[in-house]
Amino acid sequence: MFRSFLTLSMGVALASASGQALASPDAEALHRTATAMFSPLPSYVAKEGNPKNDAKVELGKMLYFDPRLSQSGFISCNSCHNLATYGVDNLPTSLGHRWTAGPRNAPTVLNAALHTNQFWDGRAADVEEQAKGPVLNPIEMAIPGEDLAVDRIASMPEYVERFEAAFPNEEDPLNYDNIANAIGVFERTLTTPDRFDAFLEGDLNALNEQELAGLQVFINQGCVGCHAGPALGGQIEARFGVVESYWEATREYIGVDQSTMPMDVGKFAVTHKQDDLYVFKAPSLRNITRTYPYFHDGSVWDLRDATQIMARVQLGNDMSDEDLDALMAFYGALEGEIPAQALQLPILPASTSETERPTMR
Amino acid sequence: MFRSFLTLSMGVALASASGQALASPDAEALHRTATAMFSPLPSYVAKEGNPKNDAKVELGKMLYFDPRLSQSGFISCNSCHNLATYGVDNLPTSLGHRWTAGPRNAPTVLNAALHTNQFWDGRAADVEEQAKGPVLNPIEMAIPGEDLAVDRIASMPEYVERFEAAFPNEEDPLNYDNIANAIGVFERTLTTPDRFDAFLEGDLNALNEQELAGLQVFINQGCVGCHAGPALGGQIEARFGVVESYWEATREYIGVDQSTMPMDVGKFAVTHKQDDLYVFKAPSLRNITRTYPYFHDGSVWDLRDATQIMARVQLGNDMSDEDLDALMAFYGALEGEIPAQALQLPILPASTSETERPTMR
Numbered sequence: 001m002f003r004s005f006l007t008l009s010m011g012v013a014l015a016s017a018s019g020q021a022l023a024s025p026d027a028e029a030l031h032r033t034a035t036a037m038f039s040p041l042p043s044y045v046a047k048e049g050n051p052k053n054d055a056k057v058e059l060g061k062m063l064y065f066d067p068r069l070s071q072s073g074f075i076s077c078n079s080c081h082n083l084a085t086y087g088v089d090n091l092p093t094s095l096g097h098r099w100t101a102g103p104r105n106a107p108t109v110l111n112a113a114l115h116t117n118q119f120w121d122g123r124a125a126d127v128e129e130q131a132k133g134p135v136l137n138p139i140e141m142a143i144p145g146e147d148l149a150v151d152r153i154a155s156m157p158e159y160v161e162r163f164e165a166a167f168p169n170e171e172d173p174l175n176y177d178n179i180a181n182a183i184g185v186f187e188r189t190l191t192t193p194d195r196f197d198a199f200l201e202g203d204l205n206a207l208n209e210q211e212l213a214g215l216q217v218f219i220n221q222g223c224v225g226c227h228a229g230p231a232l233g234g235q236i237e238a239r240f241g242v243v244e245s246y247w248e249a250t251r252e253y254i255g256v257d258q259s260t261m262p263m264d265v266g267k268f269a270v271t272h273k274q275d276d277l278y279v280f281k282a283p284s285l286r287n288i289t290r291t292y293p294y295f296h297d298g299s300v301w302d303l304r305d306a307t308q309i310m311a312r313v314q315l316g317n318d319m320s321d322e323d324l325d326a327l328m329a330f331y332g333a334l335e336g337e338i339p340a341q342a343l344q345l346p347i348l349p350a351s352t353s354e355t356e357r358p359t360m361r
Numbered sequence: 362m363f364r365s366f367l368t369l370s371m372g373v374a375l376a377s378a379s380g381q382a383l384a385s386p387d388a389e390a391l392h393r394t395a396t397a398m399f400s401p402l403p404s405y406v407a408k409e410g411n412p413k414n415d416a417k418v419e420l421g422k423m424l425y426f427d428p429r430l431s432q433s434g435f436i437s438c439n440s441c442h443n444l445a446t447y448g449v450d451n452l453p454t455s456l457g458h459r460w461t462a463g464p465r466n467a468p469t470v471l472n473a474a475l476h477t478n479q480f481w482d483g484r485a486a487d488v489e490e491q492a493k494g495p496v497l498n499p500i501e502m503a504i505p506g507e508d509l510a511v512d513r514i515a516s517m518p519e520y521v522e523r524f525e526a527a528f529p530n531e532e533d534p535l536n537y538d539n540i541a542n543a544i545g546v547f548e549r550t551l552t553t554p555d556r557f558d559a560f561l562e563g564d565l566n567a568l569n570e571q572e573l574a575g576l577q578v579f580i581n582q583g584c585v586g587c588h589a590g591p592a593l594g595g596q597i598e599a600r601f602g603v604v605e606s607y608w609e610a611t612r613e614y615i616g617v618d619q620s621t622m623p624m625d626v627g628k629f630a631v632t633h634k635q636d637d638l639y640v641f642k643a644p645s646l647r648n649i650t651r652t653y654p655y656f657h658d659g660s661v662w663d664l665r666d667a668t669q670i671m672a673r674v675q676l677g678n679d680m681s682d683e684d685l686d687a688l689m690a691f692y693g694a695l696e697g698e699i700p701a702q703a704l705q706l707p708i709l710p711a712s713t714s715e716t717e718r719p720t721m722r
Contacts, residue, residue, distance in 0.1 A: 065445050074440070074456050084426050084706045091719055095435050099460035101721060290711055302714060343706040345445045347699065350651050353663065358452055360462060 025212040027204040033219060039230045040197040041286070041336070045113035045188045050128060050181045052188065056166035060186025062159075062346040063179060068152050070141035072097060073358025077134070077183065081109040083343055086290035087190065092298030096134075097142035098361070103264065105298035108291045110338065111284050113188040115234030120280045120296045121267040122237055128184035132176065146176040152356050153179060158349035192287060192336025199333075207333055214330025217323045222315050226282035232334065233284040237267060240280050240296070243316035249309045250299050264296060286334050304328060386573040388565040394580060400591045401558040402647070402697070406474035406549045411489060411542045413549065417527035420520075421547025423707040424540060429513050431502035433458060434719025438495070438544065442470040444704055447651035448551065453659030457495075458503035459722070464625065466659035469652045471699065472645050474549040476595030481641045481657045482628040483598055489545035493537065507537040513717050514540060519710035553648060553697025560694075568694055575691025578684045583676050587643035593695065594645040598628065601641050601657070604677035610670045611660050625657060649692050665689060 044052065063069060064077040080094040081087045087108035089095075094106045104120050109127075112118065118130035134140040135149055143149045153159045154174050166182055167173035196215075198206035207215065218224055227233040240246045247263070267276035280296050293299065294306040304324050311317040319327070405413065424430060425438040441455040442448045448469035450456075455467045465481050470488075473479065479491035495501040496510055504510045514520045515535050527543055528534035557576075559567035568576065579585055588594040601607045608624070628637035641657050654660065655667040665685050672678040680688070 067443070067446075067450070072456065073452055074450065079435070082428070084709050085428075086708075089428070089435065090712065091434055091721075095433065095721060099721070292712065301718065338708065340705070343708075344701070345704040345706055347447075347704075348445050351451065351653070357662065360452075360456060360460070 025209070025216045027207075027212055030212055030216060030219075031199065031202070031204055034215060035200055037219065037224050037228045038196075038200055038232065040200045041111065041114075041191040041193050041230050043189075043191060043193075045191065047113075047126060047128070047184070047188065050184060052185050053166065053168075055162065056182050056185045057189055057341075058346065059159075059162045059166045060182035060184065061342065062162070062348055063153070063183050064186055065346055066348050068348075068351070068355070068358070069135050069143065069149060069179075070097065071143050071358065072360045074360070075141050077109075077131070080106040080134075080140075083109075083190075083338060086110060086287045086338070087112075088291045090292060092293050094140070096140040097138065100139040102139055104296050105293065107283055108287060109187055110190050110192050110336070111231045111286045112234070113184075113190070114229070114231040115281065115284065117281065121270050122281050123267075123270045126184065127187045128177075128180045131180040131183040131187070135179075148356065149179065150174060150176050155352050155354035155356070156349040157352070186342070189339055190342055192338055194286070194336035195333040196330075197336075208329070210326060210329040211333045212330075214326035214328070214333075217319075217326050218330055221311065221317060221319065221323065223310070223327075226314070227285050231284035231286055233282045233286075236282045237279050238282055238314070239278050240266065241278055241313050244313050246278070246295075246309075246313050249313045250295075266296070285331065287336055288331050289335055303331060386570070386577045388568075388573055391573055391577060392560065392563070392565055395576060396561055398580065398585050398589045399557075399561055399593065401561045402472065402475075402552040402554050402591050404550075404552060404554075406552065408474075408487060408489070408545070408549065411545060413546050414527065414529075416523065417543050417546045418550055418702075419707065420523045420527045421543035421545065422703065423520075423523070423709055424514070424544050425547055426707055427709050429709075429712070429716070429719070430496050430504065430510060430540075431458065432504050432719065433721045435721070436502050438470075438492070441467040441495075441501075444470075444551075444699060447471060447648045447699070448473075449652045451653060453654050455501070457501040458499065461500040463500055465657050466654065468644055469648060470548055471551050471553050471697070472592045472647045473595070474545075474551070475590070475592040476642065476645065478642065482631050483642050484628075484631045487545065488548045489538075489541045492541040492544040492548070496540075509717065510540065511535060511537050516713050516715035516717070517710040518713070547703070550700055551703055553699055555647070555697035556694040557691075558697075569690070571687055571690040572694045573691075575687035575689070575694075578680075578687045579691055582672065582678060582680065582684065584671070584688075587675070588646050592645035592647055594643045594647075597643045598640050599643055599675070600639050601627065602639055602674050605674050607639070607656075607670075607674050610674045611656075627657070646692065647695050648697055650696055664692060 046052065067073050067076040067079075069076060075096065080089045082089055087110040089106055091106070093102045093104055096102055107120065112130075113127050116122075118124035118127060119133070124130040124133065135143050136146065138144075143152075160174060163174040163178060163182075167178055170178070195206045195211075218227075226236045226238055229235045265277055267279040268274075270276070289303060292303065293301045294303065300306045300309060307324060307327055308319050311319045407413065428434050428437040428440075430437060436457065441450045443450055448471040450467055452467070454463045454465055457463055468481065474488050477483075479485035479488060480494070485491040485494065496504050497507065499505075504513075521535060524535040524539060524543075528539055531539070556567045556572075579588075587597045587599055590596045626638055628640040629635075631637070650664060653664065654662045655664065661667045661670060668685060668688055669680050672680045
């Protein structure tokens, strides 16, 4: 699956961009090529069955920042998907209940609603389904049951009212599904338009020469095979290590002996199919300069190293310094703007005598 | 010290408010009494030697929210003094590095700059000195040395520039003192005006009858002896347990056997003076409805219980239900507004290859 898609994409790329000298790309031709592979970020990622309204967005934001959705009262969604640091925690793998390190790197929440599925192994259909996981996971937020999460929120009259306003046509709106629906709608507002969007929308001066050159490399070298669409990723699953072993490559580049780490079998753990061994979702490259450390195990901190590793193990390519320089410049143009409204910290309702008290053990 | 101040305050209170029936307080007379004991919150709490400027406030906010001021990269000032929950974590005692529970309840950062000193035992002179503590404390943020904290921040060019802008007349502005100075200036903006301020400023209709009755009780029963001034507290140190043992009282009220807990000797641990045994700073009662659980050990969750315990062990008083009802109403008027600018999450600079990586152990 991965190889055939890649070949197809590269074919399109090479046909459209052929004849462009790397150092002086033709912005107009590159724009034509790029718009066939990418699309501008929408301001909102709608989902049928979970309509947006202002009350629901605000409620979702409150729940996103509320540490009472963790057993300890110390961890919120924002602890690991911190909006002050582009929706990640910048840790190799996240810390959860009782300081437990999780097995995989926390992907950014920004633009995540555009992914075809969620988690590194794609085991959740959308951000709503994803949101239900960590709250209950014993090594993340560790609430021991959906009902207990609902009871906590329902113990606060302000939340009860806000669920009624956010889900106006439902008889019993405060339930676990709707906790996830509200968080999901908030997350669907978290798209981060950047200069690459301006370029895609027709402003041919939005990217400078070096950034255009990087875009050209990105297309010509085949990166776009996995990192296409509005999020530059999030739509393809691929075996990590097509041409050579991922572990060997990271060992060489970062000097870490991966043999001391447990091997992550990827999607195989979910499907138990041989074809899914070491298969992971290709992440979005929007804001990639800010979402270090990289890969599902957070093993590589330097974006240039991570890019070279990807080129080698996925594409059988050694990137030149010139190509890497250009790619780094292009990545810089993918740093977007987080909606100001999302960054306005909500004031959370007071607990009541009915609210379960935090337990740290 | 505590007793003499209390007697003095009560004398003033009773003289001014004598003859006011509890159920129908005379707002004008009460206003005269109250303005002698309290004062409205300022919009900023200035400190000589640490002048305010916009660049410094913004820098201080960034540092306040930056988890890289912890060894793990997981804990920021805001983790325990969460502005979404009125500057506290609503935990009995805070969680720190490696999930270690600290010995005392985290006081709110809101209006803290108005306190005459900082920490429950008053061991820091002001918010600037306070801010230096948790960053280095091995069971809080756990950076093993001032220089290492400075190195982390100095590894990011954006921070270097922001320190130059915030401390324009200094040759080498990025140092540990100035990290604390910037955080301090941000915290000095965190005053939370409420309806009681409106009353103090002359709007006699700002408080309803029940709230006025509560203010009258607050004065007449002697609460004001320790909880006076603009923050209704933060200015007096007192032995916790004047009339009877604090531990006995909390055991009776909350059903917890305090004998199983280590006894906190309070300021004695700092001064080693017999007179300072069990002496703590009287906390501010601004936003007291939101800063549960109460006391230095966070042992009491219910504000009504906490009030009754204080009345008994400090004043030798059993409050009537009517008095407690009125006090609870008055406390509601002390819920203030956090400045919107402080609630706008900053976007933090990206780490560089020079930035020390987080270590969770």
